[in-house]
Amino acid sequence: MKVLVPIKRVIDYNVKARVKPDNTDVDLTNVKMAMNPFCEIAVEEAIRLKEAGSASEVIVVSIGDKACQEQLRTALALGADKAIHVQTDAKLESLHVAKLLAKLVEQQQPELVILGKQSIDSDNNQTGQMLAALTKRSQGTFASKVVIEDGKAQVTREVDGGLQTVSLTLPAIVTTDLRLNEPRYASLPNIMKAKRKPLETIEAQSLNVDLSPRIELVKVEEPSKREAGVMVESVDELVTKLKTEAKVIS
Amino acid sequence: MNVLVIAEHDNGQLKSETSKVVNAATKVATNIDVLIAGHNVGEAAKSASEISGVTKVRVVDNAGFEHQLAENTADLVVEIAGSYSHIFASASTTGKNILPRVSALLDKSQISEIIEVVDGDTFKRPIYAGNAIATVKSLDETKVITVRASAFDSQGSQSPCEVDSLAIEIENGLSEFVSIEQTESERPELNAAPVVISGGRGMQNGENFALLNGIADKLGAAIGASRAAVDAGFVPNDMQVGQTGKIVAPDLYIAVGISGAIQHLAGMKDSKVIVAINKDPDAPIFQVADYGLVADLFDVLPELETAL
DSSP, X not given: OEXXXXXXXXXXXXXXXXXXXXXXXXXXXXXXXXXXXXXXXHXXXXXXXXXXXXXXXXXXXXXXSGGGHHHXXXXXXXXXXXXXXXXXXXXXXXXXXXXXXXXXXHHHOOSEEEEESOOTTTOOOOHHHHHHHHTTOEEEEEEEEEEEETTEEEEEEEETTEEEEEEEESSEEEEEOGGGOOOXXXXXXXXXXXXXXXXXXXXGGGGOOOOOOSEEEEEEEOOOOOOXXXXXXXXXXXXXXXXXXXXXXX | OEEEEEOOBOSSSBOHHHHHHHHHHHTTOSEEEEEEEESSOHHHHHHHHTBTTOOEEEEEEOGGXXXXXXXXXXXXXXXXXXXXXXXXXXXXXXXXXXXXXXXXXTTOOEEEEESEEOSXXXXXXXXXXXXXXXEEEEOSSSEEEEEOGGGSOOOOBOSOOEEEEOOOXXXXXXXXXXXXXXXXXXXXXXXXXXXXXXXXXXXXXXXXXXXXXXXXXXXXXXXXXXXXXXXXXXXXXXXXXXXXXXXOOOSEEEEEXXXXXXXXXXXXXXOSEEEEEEXXXXXXXXXXXXXXXESOHHHHHXXXXXXX
C-alpha cells in the first residue's frame, strides 16, 4: 500500500504571530518556521504503518516556495521514502491545495492519504475533506486511531461528545488529530541519509489547476486587547468582586 | 439572497449552536432555510421551525443519514444547494467534517469559523490561533461558511414555520458507521455553558478534577481542561478547550492550574470574565485574566466551594 502525506511549512507553534503595521497580513519575516504539528503526526502515522508492514512506500509532498524543501527533508529524515515539492510562490487557498493534491493522487494512486486536520496558520481545517471530495474517496477526519484491515480503514474520530468509529472503503483520506500518536525525532544519521533520498520538484503550473483567488484578504488586525486585570489576595475577595464588580455570579 | 443552514443535532434534539448559526445567517439574508438530515428527527425539526427568522425547515429523514457521515451528507447538501447564495454550518466537528466536502464538490472556496458578518460577501475570522483577525471577502457566487457559534447570540422564538419533508436517499458505499463512545455528563455542554471551570496540568491527576465538581454544581458550570490535562490522561479529550479542542466564550471562565499557552488562550480568550488561579505569578494566563489569584489550587478550591 502506497501512502501519500501532504505536509505544510508554517510558523513554529511556539511563536506568537505578529500583525504587520500596515494591516495587510501577518509578518513572517525572520520568524522561525517548522512543519505544521498535525502534519508531523501524519508523517509519524504513515511511518508506523510502514513499520507494521501495512504500507510499502511513504511519499511526502509539500506545496509552496523553495523553503518548504526543508520540511520535506525533515520528513525524509523521519522515515519517508520519497518527497515531491510542488513549486509555487502563489498564495494558495485550501481549495487550490486540494486540487493540486488531487492531481498528484491521480498520478501516484496512493491507497491512503494522511493529512493533518488543520494548519496552525490559517486554521482552516478544509484540505483533507476537499481532497476526499475531489478524488471521490472516503474520509476519516480528526483521527485518533487508524487500523488497516481487509481493504478497509477503521478510523476512530474525535467528535464533540466522544469518539466515533467509522469503516472506510480504501482508497481513503485520513486527517490526524493530536492524539493519534507521538511523533518521533529525527536522528542525526537519518538526517544525513535523508539528504540522499529522492526529492522531485514539479512546477505547480504543470499540473493545470486554476489557482486564481476566490477569497480576497481585505485586512488583518490584532485581536482586541483585554483590559489589564487585577490580582486579588484571597478567595473571599475574588468571590466578592465576581458578585459586585463583574456581576457574573449571584 | 437565500441561506441554507445545516442544523446541528443528535437526531433526538436540536443543538443550541443551530440557533446561533441562524443568528449569523440573519445578518446576510432574510430567507433562511434549515436543513435537518438524520433519522427520527421530528422533534429537532419542530425546534428548528420555532427559531426566530427561520423561513422553512427542510427535513431528510432516513436511516442512511442517522450518523451524518460526510460522504452521503455532503452529496445531499450539494443536491439541494442550487438556489442558495450562502450555505452555513456550525464549526463543530460535524460541520467541519461535512462542509469542506460540500464546498469542493461545488467548486467553491470555504471560509472557516467566522466570528463576524461584515456584509454578504465579507466576514471576519481568527487566524494563527486567534492572534490575528482576518477580514476576508468571498469572490465566489455561493458562499460556503462555517460559523463559530460562541461568537453569535441565540435567536428568540417564533410560531412554527413550514416543515418540508424531502425524500432523498444517497448511498455511495464509501463509509460505514461502526460505533460511538459518548462521554457521559450531567453538566451543561462546554460550548453552551454560561460558566466554565477548567483544570490544567496543575490538577496533578484525574481524581483531583473532582475538586471542581462542587464549584461547577454551585455555578451551573461545565468543566473543561487544557491539552496538558488531556494528554496526561486526567480527563477525556472532548473536555479540551483550545485551538485544537473546543472554543468557548462563557460569561465566566475559571482557569485552575493552567499556565495559559497560546493554544489554550485561542479557545477561551473571548470569555467575558476570566479568572485565573495559579501558584506561578509569572504564568501567562494572568495576562488575560480579569481577576488573578496566586495560590495553591488545593488550598483555594475547597475554600471557593464553601464561599459560593
